[in-house]
Amino acid sequence: MLAVVTDLRIPRDRSDDYSAEAIGARQEFLAAATGADQPxxxxFSLDPQTLPGNIENFLGVAQVPVGLAGPLLVNGEHAQGEFLVPLATTEGxxxxxYSRGMKLFREAGGITTTVLDDKMQRAPVFSxxxxxxxxxFGEWLTEHFDEVAAAAETTTTTGKLxxxxxxxxxxxxxxxxxxxxxxxxxQxxxxxxxxxxxxxxKLNYPGELHFVLEGQFATDKKTSVVNMLHTRGKRVVAEATLPADLVLKHLNVSTDKLFAARLKGQLGSIMSVTNNNGNHSANGITAIFIATGQDVANVAESSALYGFTELLPNGDLYVSVTLPSLIIATYGGGTGLATQREGLEIMDCYGAGKARKLAEIIAATVLAGELSLGAAVVAEEWVQAHDDLGRNRP
Structure with a gap:
């Protein structure tokens, strides 16, 4: 509850709103307004002068625990070798x-990853x-694509229509x-x-038209079928074939039971009309996003998943996930801030030329987590695991 104060306006300094004085004024204002301290x-250890463009009315930091999962063995076109993956989470x-799943896949020879597509949209509507x-107009737009592309690309050195x-x-x-x-x-x-x-x-079309820059058809930060089918961000596949004996050894469940549970889960996903037929893709994606400075709201789209599993004649299990709209960056946004950059550097994914590498690591991480949780449910270990590791009560 807010205390009664004379002037309930958040302090700002127009000359330097990231100075120690400006930050201190906001901290004292908050303490006076709420009666709560924020020790x-x-x-924080970051330099506030690096924050313009990332946050306004800066007050302090939210410290989220970061744990290491891995090693994760990836056989990708951009990510190759073993990686330690930082996961920022408060979920025991x-x-x-995720580490359990990664261990199984590592012993099985690793996870193969493939980036199938890579594009980002804006979706104007013309009336x-x-x-x-x-x-x-649609016919005219097709005929004049080159001119439209040239106009668009005057605003960017890296983007191409x-x-x-x-x-x-x-x-x-x-x-x-x-x-x-x-x-x-x-975006x-x-x-x-x-x-x-x-x-x-608008200037060159011979007829009359009106447009809205975003007609909600890019479905920014919302899951949609159009983006799952046509790609938004990175479209990446992670796949592997798991020997039946290794699955039983590490997950305490047979491959035929895993596959049978998979079929039941498929039907449940169809009935509930979810954005994926997996178990918890948002968990690993969100944890990596927080650790590496991604726009966390993009999890709404990035968590979309197509899972496919096949029980092979010899009892081995083929497993895969396709992430059709994984939206990530290794440059710009929050990725260059101090701790977020450190998170990317753990995986050698900071800076230019690393986005597809990060996409492959994330997809492989998701596959490891999908199998581990699915097996825990089938083996009836899920509840006990949360009792053992996930009960933090004051």
Missing amino acids: HMRH TLVAS FESAREARA LEIQQFSVSKLLYTRFNYSTGDAAG NMTGKATFAACAWI
Whole structure:
């Protein structure tokens, strides 16, 4: 509950809002306004002068425990070898479960990873007086793609407009401007580039049109079928074949029981209309996102997952996950802040040319966690594991 104060306005310093004085003024203001002290939140090792562009009204930090999972053996095109994976979480059993899955896959020869696609969107909607006018504009847009792309790319040195998908309905034309964005996640980049493209279109199209820069068809920070089918961010697969004896040794369950449970889970996922048919992809993805400075709200899209399992004739188990909309960065945003950069450097994933490497490591981590949790449920170890490792009560 807020205490009664004379002027309940958060202190700001227009000349330097990240100075020690400005930060101290906000800390004292908060203590006076709420009556609560923040002895831990107030103390930090990062340089506040690195924060402009990342946060406003800076007060302090939220310290989230970071644990190491691994080693994770990845046979990727960009990530090759063993990796220790930082997971920032407050959920007991999480790091242990992922490490268990990683151990099994390491003994089985590792996880193969493949990036299938890589693009980021902005999705303007164009409106007209009739469906025929919308159709005519779509034809014009296709004919003038090169000019539109040139206008978009004047705003960025790394982004490239790859294609413009068109989806017509009524007298509206919804579009998806698909870009490559290098090692940045690219939402801001694509927004600026698409605005420039739409300005050029507005100026050069011979007919009348109106547009809204985002028609909610990019489904930014929301799960959607369109992005699962057409990709948003990185589309990456992690797969492996597990010998039956290794599965029984490490997970205390047979491959045929795992596969039978998988079929039941498939039906449950269909009935409940989830964004994936896995167990808990958001857990590992969120923990890595927090540890490495990703935009955590992108977990809404990034946790989408297609899981596929096959019981082979000899009893071995083929397992895979496809992440169709994994939105990550190794450069820009929060990735360059002090502790977040350290998290990326643990995996040699900070900076230019590392985004696809990080995508492969995340996908492999997700696969390890999916199998470990699924096996714990089938082996009836799930509840006991949380009792043993996940009960932290004051």
